[in-house]
Amino acid sequence: MFIINPTDAAPIWRQIEEGVRRLIAVGALKPGEPVPSVRELAQSLRVNPNTVARSYQRLTETGVLVVRRGEGTYVADRPAQAKKSERNEKLRDAAARYASTALSVGVSLEDAVTELEASFARLGGEDRRKA
Amino acid sequence: MSNAMYENAIEVRDLTVRYAKRVAVDGVSLTVPRGAVYALLGRNGAGKSSLVRCLLGEQKPQQGSVTLLGHDSWTQRAALMERVGVVSEDADAPPHMKVSELTQFCSRLYARWSQTAVDERLRRFGIAAGSRFGDLSKGQKKQVALALALAISPELLVLDDPTLGLDAVARKSLFEEVITELADRGITVLLTTHDLAGIETIADRVAIMAEGRVVVEEELEVLKSRFRRIRYIQRPVALDAGAVTTRNWGSGAEAIVSDYRDQAEERFAAAEVEPLSLEEIFIAVAGGQS
Numbered sequence: 001m002f003i004i005n006p007t008d009a010a011p012i013w014r015q016i017e018e019g020v021r022r023l024i025a026v027g028a029l030k031p032g033e034p035v036p037s038v039r040e041l042a043q044s045l046r047v048n049p050n051t052v053a054r055s056y057q058r059l060t061e062t063g064v065l066v067v068r069r070g071e072g073t074y075v076a077d078r079p080a081q082a083k084k085s086e087r088n089e090k091l092r093d094a095a096a097r098y099a100s101t102a103l104s105v106g107v108s109l110e111d112a113v114t115e116l117e118a119s120f121a122r123l124g125g126e127d128r129r130k131a
Numbered sequence: 132m133s134n135a136m137y138e139n140a141i142e143v144r145d146l147t148v149r150y151a152k153r154v155a156v157d158g159v160s161l162t163v164p165r166g167a168v169y170a171l172l173g174r175n176g177a178g179k180s181s182l183v184r185c186l187l188g189e190q191k192p193q194q195g196s197v198t199l200l201g202h203d204s205w206t207q208r209a210a211l212m213e214r215v216g217v218v219s220e221d222a223d224a225p226p227h228m229k230v231s232e233l234t235q236f237c238s239r240l241y242a243r244w245s246q247t248a249v250d251e252r253l254r255r256f257g258i259a260a261g262s263r264f265g266d267l268s269k270g271q272k273k274q275v276a277l278a279l280a281l282a283i284s285p286e287l288l289v290l291d292d293p294t295l296g297l298d299a300v301a302r303k304s305l306f307e308e309v310i311t312e313l314a315d316r317g318i319t320v321l322l323t324t325h326d327l328a329g330i331e332t333i334a335d336r337v338a339i340m341a342e343g344r345v346v347v348e349e350e351l352e353v354l355k356s357r358f359r360r361i362r363y364i365q366r367p368v369a370l371d372a373g374a375v376t377t378r379n380w381g382s383g384a385e386a387i388v389s390d391y392r393d394q395a396e397e398r399f400a401a402a403e404v405e406p407l408s409l410e411e412i413f414i415a416v417a418g419g420q421s
Contacts (some may be wrong), residue, residue, distance in 0.1 A: 006331040010404040015265045039314035041309060048168055049314035049331040100403065 004045050012047055016055035021064060024079050031077050035065060085092035137201035140165045140287050140319035141186065146195035148181040155181040157343035158195070163336070168313065168320045170330050170351075174417055179323045180220075180282035182340070183291055186321070187217060200286055213243060216280030220291040222272045226265020230275060233264060234282070243283045254280040256304065270301025278309060288312065290322035294329055302329055309333070327410040336407070341417045351409065358412045359391040362403040375415045387415045 002019030004012055014029040035041075038056060040061035042049035056073055058067040065073050082090075102112040141163035148156040156178045163169040173179045184190040185196050188208030197204040199211050223232050230253065238244045253260060256274040258267070266273065273293060280288060288309070294302045306329060310320050323331055336352055339347040347354065361374075366384040374386035387407065394404055407415070 004332055006328070007406055007408040011356070012332055039311070042310050042314055045332070046303070046306060046310065048335055049310060050166070050168075050335060051332075 001044060004047060013051050013055045013058070015053060016041070017058055020055070020059055020125070023083065024075055028124065029075050031075050031079060033075050035073050035075060037072060056093065075119070080130070132320045138165060139163060139198075140167070140200060141169075141321060142198040143182070143186070144196050144198070146182065146185060147192070147193050148178070148185060149193050154343050156185070156192070159340070159343070159345050160195075161276065161338050161345055161348055162319055163319060164183050165319055166317050166396060167336050168330075169322070169332050169336045169338070170334035171241065171321060171323045171338050171340065172327070172413055172417070177340040177417070178194055178343040179340055180291075183289065183321075183323060184268055187289065188212075189283070198274075213241060213275045213283065214286045216283060216285030216288045217274065218280050218288075218290045218293050220295060222276035224264045224272075224275075229260070230258060230262055230264060230267075231260035233275070234279065236259075237279050238283070241283050244409045245282055245284065247253075248284070249278050252281065252308070255308075256271065268301075270297045270305075273297060273301070273305060274308075277305060281308075281312060284316065285318060287319045287321065290320065290324075292323050292325065294324060294326045302326065306330075314407045327413055328408070339413060339416050354412060355409070358407045358415070359408055360405045361386045361388060361399060362405070364401060364403075365413065367398075388413075389410075 002022065004017075004019075005077050008014065008015060010018070011131070020029070020035065024031075027032050029035060035056075036044070038049050038052045042052045045052070054094070056065060060067055062082075063076055065075045065079075081087075098112070102109075102115075107115075139162050141161075143161045146156050146159045159178070159182060159211075159409055171179055171182070181190065185192045186199065187205060188197075188199075188204040188211065191205055198286070199207075200214055204211060206416055231375060234246070234249050238246060238249075250260070253275070256278070264272065264275070270372055273312065277293070289307070293305055297305065309320060310333065313320065322330065322334075331351075334351050337347065337349065337351045338345050358375075361403060363384045363386075365382055366379060373388060373390055376390050377386045379385075391404070
């Protein structure tokens with residue numbers, strides 16, 4: 001699944017939102033598949049169910065998830081991706097943090113990129129350059 | 132008592148508690164919205180216990196009032212306690228009493244009692260009905276107390292330092308049970324705790340008390356968004372005037388600010404900006420002179 005970091009600058013509902021989006025992006029959750037219920041996800045992440053419900057609501061509003069009445073919540077058949085501007089902004093923020101860490105431990109850009117690639121592979125992201 | 136609609140599960144208005152000349156609670160007002168998980172934090176002696184006692188109608192405040200589920204907690208205590216589950220700090224019972232005897236005893240005190248719910252929870256916790264209370268571990272005692280508190284399907288659950296003295300496994304199971312209640316029934320939870328890491332993902336609103344007063348009262352998310360640690364490589368001429376705490380090291384400096392809005396603020400140029408955990412915020416706000 002994914003891990004919630006309470007000391008992350010991003011609020012927990014956003015971490016859940018990003019976690020679900022990531023699971024969809026790497027194919028761990030496929031279009032049309034059910035997602036865990038609010039209760040189950042709250043239990044396994046040990047977070048307030050209201051927070052999970054809030055994330056699910058946002059994911060539903062943005063067309064990533066769909067609610068089928070009386071059945072549960074599912075990944076949309078064609079889940080919407082985050083807006084490009086939003087994606088770029090998030091990446092820039094994360095990159096700034098990563099660059100700061102890399103500089104503070106004194107590694108080269110090359111080594112930093114190698115680590116990034118390894119993480120990408122580990123999390124199941126495909127390397128689009130080679131595709 | 133009627134199950135009247137109420138917007139806020141708890142409303143504390145201008146509450147003052149004095150012991151002789153010592154002021155334990157000093158004009159405190161706070162509101163716990165229905166359905167919230169509200170964490171009341173403070174160092175020992177900050178006034179939490181007095182506040183909780185007034186809340187539960189166990190103590191009459193010198194001034195002010197507490198409204199619980201729409202009713203005055205002092206004058207309506209007996210009726211209110213049918214709808215409020217409490218796990219007290221030192222969950223205790225006669226040591227020779229069997230768990231089954233204890234639940235039977237408690238069942239007679241409440242009109243709204245579900246023995247099935249108690250049995251189910253005890254089974255989940257792995258506590259045999261025949262075991263004597265005195266033979267249980269601290270964690271098991273708390274689990275029994277929680278099972279009893281939830282047997283009346285309370286609208287409000289008050290947990291007074293529920294994880295005190297519990298190991299990691301017992302803590303986890305206790306929080307899981309609370310999460311289940313939240314998901315299934317949408318109850319309101321008020322808790323006091325020293326286990327700030329444990330509640331960081333569960334609480335949605337936080338009050339911090341210091342010396343009898345509430346010094347912080349807001350949504351946890353908002354609280355966390357406005358606190359940051361700033362590390363300056365080169366100490367600025369005027370180290371942030373609004374900082375909560377500041378510290379110099381070498382030619383650099385560190386400050387904790389409580390009014391952070393945006394990484395792009397000028398005062399953060401050439402500085403590292405880092406979010407704080409609830410525990411770090413608590414120490415910055417309530418740490419004071421230790």
